[in-house]
Amino acid sequence: MTLYRQLLLTMLLLFALLFVSAYSVQFSSTRSYLAQQQEFMVINTVTSLGLALTPYLENDDAVGAESVINALFDGGYYRKVELRLLASNKTITRENTAPPQRVPAWFTDLDLFEGGHHQAVLTSGWLQLGQLYVEGHTGHAYYQLWRGMSRLATWFAVSFVLVWALLVLALRHLLKPLHSIEEQAREIEQHHFGKTIPLPATRELRQVVSAINGMSGKLEAQFQEQAAEAERLRHRAFMDDTSGLGNRAWLMAQSQGWLGDGRGGAVVLVSARVLDWLYRDEGFEVRDQMIRVIGKNLRQLCRDHGEHVLARISATEYAMLVSESDPATLKQLGEAINRQIAELVKDPEDDREISVVGIALVQPGDEIGRLLTRADHALNRAHMNETGVVVEAHQQRERLGRLQWKQLLEEALEHDGFELSAQAVMGFQGERYHEEVFVSIRREGIAYGADNFLPVAEQFGLGERLDLHVVARALRMLEGRPELKLAVNLTRQSCHQDGFWRKLFQILERYESVRDRLLLELPESAFAVGWERLIAPLAGLKVEWGVDHFGRHFDLLVHLGQLRPKYVKLDQGYTSQVQQPDYNDAFLAAVCRAAHSMGALTIASRVETGEQVERLKSLHVDAYQGYVSPPGRLC
Template identity: 50%
Template sequence: MTLYRQLLITMLLLFGLLFLITYWVQFSSTRSYLQQQQETNLNNTATSLGLALTPYLDDGDKLGAESVIQAVFDGGYYRTIRLELLTSQEVVEQINASTIQGVPDWFVKLGLFPEIINESILTSGWLQLGKLKIIGHSGQAYHELWAGMSRLASWFIVGFLVMTILLMRALHFLLRPLKQICDQAVEIEQHHFSHVIPEPKTHELKQVVQAINTLTNKLEVQFQEQADEAELLREHVYVDAVSGLGNRAYFIGQVNAWIADSGRGGVMLVAVDMLEDIYRDEGYAARDSMVKSIASALRELLQGWSGSAVARISAVEYAVLCPTNGSQQLLELAEQINSRIAALVVNPMTSGQALSVIGIAEQDGDDDLSILLTKADNALAKARNERRGAVVMAAGYRPGMMGKLAWRELVEDAILCQRWSFKAQPACRFVDGSQLHAELFASISRDGIDYLASQFLPVIEQFDMGRQFDRAILTATVGLLKQQLELTLAVNITIGTFCSGEVLNWLPKFLSENENLKSRLLFEVPETAIVKYREHVSKFINLLREHGFKWGVDHYGRHFQSLDYLKMLSPSYVKVDHGYTSQILNPSTDTSFLSAVCRAAHNAGALTIATRVENEVEVAVLAKLHIDGYQGFVHSTFKLS
């Protein structure tokens, strides 16, 4: 119970008790007054009536005595007036048997007024003439007591309600600084440090607010320092200082992750040997300027390639990872790279000549990192022997390969006919092995063949089918969750979903219809989407929060951009990119960056999960690196139906 409610209830109880005591005192005093008044009236009536009856009784005038009694009875409020004539043994009696009007029966039955009786002997000298008995009627007392206390109770109730409203407003005003402190504590717990509490006038609360604001500022600075530390470590470990591109270690990690995901496409090595000529003729400043220009051109050309990576691996060589389904796309990209590099140095008034050569190694499906880079090196060597501008591909077209239109038709048919096959892989905690969730993997089943997501996802991105694909998968996921009530699934959202704001058209309805699954359905957003489409991703995440759904970051740490999005978007968890975790068993691997980015995620309130963990040895090493959980083939996947 909140402090506001505790104070309100306590004060209302005290005021209610005060009202009850006041009411009881007033009730008792009014009752006593009415009872005394009734006794006094009855005694006065008995005295005056006895004096009035004595002359008639002396004369033996019974009719006169009856007339006097009738007049007194009609003029007062009595239950019984009884006159017993001692001389003739006759009785004159008047009885009022009427009920009390305007007073509830239960109130009368309380017996608040005892019956009042006055008996007296009427005499004339030493002669006893009669016996007079008067019994008072308490109806008038009950009526006045009920009416008076009802009015008082009404005023008390109205006053209590008015006082309650005023008390609520007063407590709201007085406790506003305390509520702001509580809200700030929640913000700090969620690692939001931008809000500053205005200082209240209350001295004690003012000191607390000042301390909270100081703590908030310090935590914000500390968080930013750790984020900056992660950036510096990343630059030190994985960034080439001159070009700003990734270095060889970064590229190897990205290729390993791509191979582990059964990626399709290829690797190309770009050699720009004329950089040595520039260094020899013009110095290192001119060479470095050209290196940066080439890096900028490569970034621009690869901007639309989802999952691509580019690095500078030596003084004159660049390496490019190109996920694609077609050899022709690799060749076209290579020609564009040669043309752009040539355009950097040629005189616009003359025809340009190619200045670089490219060797391409296409992934055959079974190639590991060593084989793939060896093929690319051989292709590059052959291109160098041919001529400047040469492009050599080590692996050509293979029979049975599907073209991009065939892949598109396959995906469209799967969306239309629901030809999905699902598996799930658990993500577990290092501490106790408990399952955090299970990541959903979708494949297309047609004609007895299963097509993995890594095979058709490039086609989905190329033909902008991400929204239709994600909607189909989410709809199928709802069915899986309803069938298996103990299951919690994490669903990857494709980058194409965020290219435009169209996802906001259908997502609110989907979330509203499935709010009962908000604790069992998680959304995973790739870091690439956050970097490229921050505005659309923010709207997407705000919708998830409005409906109570949680989300996480996939491929966390892949990009060299700042990690400030952690503080702004506050994911529930992040999955560390396999490019960093795949090399942890190498004794020469520097894990300082991995630890730094994991600490940055912790500071943002997110759990960290390592991906593609293959064996218990990797589990033991990763458990020491500020990582909360792990996921991979160390746990077998299970099929969903």
């Protein structure tokens, strides 16, 4: 029971005890007063009636005496008046046996009053004339007692309700700091820091609140230090200081997950030859400034083409992994790169070669070394032929065109033509956290994974429709299979559309009974631009969520405390090389510590061997997912 309820009940019980005590005292005193009043009234009645009857008894006038008794009986509250004439041995009796009126029967059954009675002998000198007996009726006493106690009980009840309401308001106001402390403690328990409680006026609570605020601030500072440490380690290992982009090691690490996922796309090599003659003519400061400007422009171009990896791999070369695989579109991208770099040069009439672009499409079974070699050959041809852009695509695998994929995807959305499979996320003690849903479309006996049609979905604005469809289908599946807990991936396009979140909330409301077993996975690329816009919709979600491909983009770790995900799925580039002898696990350990400080689980992805599982187990990773536990068909 809460302190608020304990205090409220205690005060109400004390008030009730006070009411019962006061009511008992008042009841007893009123009853005694009415009983004494009735006793005195009977005695006075006997005295006055005796004086009135004596003359009639002396004259032996029985009729007159009876008239006096009738007049008294009809005008008062008497149960019985009896006069026995001693001379004639005659008795005159009047009785009222009616029960008390306007009083509940159970109240009169309490026998609170005996009805005062008195008896006297009427004399004339030494002669005894008669014997008079008068007994009062209890009806009036019962009525007076019932009316007085009822009014008192009503006033006490009204006062009790009023005091109850006032106590509720007063205790809520007085205990508001304690409620804030409770919420802050719950936030700290969930590793959410930074909220400051206003200092209350109460001295004792003021000291407690001050201590809680100090502790929360220190914990937040500790998390920020851990996040900054992880970022420093990542920058040191994977970042090019001059351009602010990833370095060659970053590209090699990220390509592991990219090529392992089979997402296709292309490698774009950019040789900015302008940097060489800028260095010779104007010095390294001008060159470094141009390096940063080119990197900024390349980053913007990459964002316009969806999922990407961007790095500076040598003094004059940049490399990009993009999800685009259409040769014509890639050629346009290369031309846009050359055009933007040319616009940065102060003297556009300079006839020296400013930049060239070589592009190689990703082929099945490609490794990053082979892919970079093909892209480098394309780059050399572009330089020798002075064509500016060369797209090497002579070994391009047979694939559907964009419009064909669009039609196939629309048909699947219209007729629910998706196949769902799931892969478990496992803890190192054998526990199952949840299962991630994979979507595919079957065509001519071949199941095509989402990497084949997701670029088309984003290009033609079908990402929102696809996400809502898969979420609704997963929720329907959860209704029929209570043992499942499913995670559904969202596209980057959907995450930045306000209409998507409204529709998603409506779907979740319809499946309120099972939505607690649904998780949503957002790609880290969705937070790369405008992550602040996602705080409000994610905070309003009635389901848990996580970040996929965590670590692929820089600077998200420091914002983890504001986003508050349930888990982060580490990018495969950080976990695929854990078994190598020269692997430096400092950054991975720092990321895990920072995530744990905010209450987020860390999940390693694309784990393929038991040896990897054992190695990850020693690196503070909470769970793993990969083909060591292969996916299974859902429906």
